[in-house]
Amino acid sequence: MRSASGPTQLDTAYDRLRSDILSCRLRPGTRIHINEVAEELQVSVGAVREALSRLAAEDMAVATAQKGYSVPEVSIEELRDLTNTRIAIEEFCLRDSIAHGDIEWETELVAAYHRLQRLPEREPSDPTRLSDAWSAAHQRFHAALVAGCKSPWMLKIRGMLYVQTERYRRLSVPLRTTERDVAAEHKGIFDAVMAKDGDLTAELMRRHLTLTTEILVGSAELSETNIQ
Template structure:
């Protein structure tokens, strides 16, 4: 059997470690021992090193001189900053998409919102964690909202901010069920978007993002995870 190319191995290592970080299975602030990662995920030393370097450039991993790598910590200051910038970029992308979207764009929003509403947020095997099925459809729903945006740079910035905020959202999962109605929040955004109501849709997306931040700050969950 042909041996996979090194680039492919690095991509696989990157995807696997990134997924573990976003799911908080590799916890904020956790030291990353390269040899342990190689053993656990069965990747070569080179592939893991390159994957960590890529994750460092994305801000998900921190490289410390003479200390190695660590999962980037989460902080209240960063959470506030990410939320403020993300709300602005998401609103710009959504406004652009509403102005450019067609019937297929509308249909995809409605379909993904419905699919998301039928899934459980929490993992049945571990209610303190997000269901991976829910997380995947949630990502597709937010992508569907902005799919008609015709600005590649806005979409790139949006993707980066979505990734950075994902760990914070996952930390909030134990609080979501008691303090908010995510199904209604997503439906409000979807309905406003397909109705071509820019003002209502952008206000709804801002409120949606800011609510997660407010819940986390009020509960002191972020302070408990700060590295």
Template sequence: MSERPSRGISQTRLVYERLRTAIVGGRLLPGSKLNIAALAEEIEVSAGAVREGLAMLEAEALVVSEPARGYRVSPVSAVELLHLVKARIEIEKLCLAEAIRHGDLDWEGGIVSAFHRLSRVAERDPERPSQLSAEWAQSHGEFHRALVAGCPNQWLLRMHQILYQQSERYRQLSAPLSMTERDVKGEHQALVDAVLHRDIESAQALIAEHLDNTAQLLLNCPHLALSPADDASGKVAVSPA
């Protein structure tokens, strides 16, 4: 994180984007302390820009501030994951229904294109098979955004994006030990078919099943297993990959 901010991007935005990527990608683990002075030196920005960037991340629940203790990466927990998935299922169902009702041919084309790209990208990093491919993670996000892009309700879409980002954080943290047999491509294909057939009921049932399948994998992953020390607080111990 040593390159200077380019013209046209503010220091605050640079801090926000760098840290968000590191947190969602699992490179900054839950509970990690975020030292403002050290970050300012590393990213080569002002301490004020770091504070503002951290405030933006706190608004998205990616970091937490503690009186007299500064900022830390937000913790994770099994309970929070279950609540997150429940909220995401309901929001995605609403977004899909609105997209199916209002989406046009360009929206349909966007779905087909996003699915085609996702289907051609390897899910795992060839050099580190236990890790998700960065290209796959990006394509996967684009696919889920394409499914709901026809929704005209911008508030629903904003909530969809926030919940997806939080879910991706859990996925990245759990990826090294979640290599199980699952036909993810088949689940995506079924979603595409239902949406393009404008079948709201089927699309909603499929997205709920798809997200629940992912949640169960994450909950069963040792990275998110409750340790005796964590059990009382409900926080989950996340080991480095």
């Protein structure tokens, strides 16, 4: 829990490690050195250990006996499984959201879409990396799409899948060999949702999620050393 005066040492360690793992600043398979993290963030070793324990419970870190913690590996097999599962869950949540979403849901969705469209996708200082601000807006937009869904458990599962696929999405950015119009993909999904066309929305979302997988699987630069 965050105190009224600001984040605790645990909050600081957890937020930074989670961000570094999702953004791939900590690459898959990298060992996490607790003392180094504590020194860099100016927090206690205990706070880092507790943060890593929490991340391990969320499958965002791997605890190994006698070896400490590391960033989870990635693989084509897992990516395909995650993508197929997420497509199924997203479709349910989207259709339910369209069926039950009210004017407040539409208002929040419009705001989330507008913010996403106004931000650059890439970091200006490093075009091979996604902008952290854009990534936060992207997460908010995808969450807003399904916010009208009435099933808390389906939304919870969907949120877990989103986080697990985030690292793969970040990895796909520098591996694109052809130009991808992500903004157009989002506009198509947004327009279909606002038109309350469940079939079109589901199809566009399936294409949107599948394309990231295809980029990673089909990249000529992909090798055993950088994804497995």
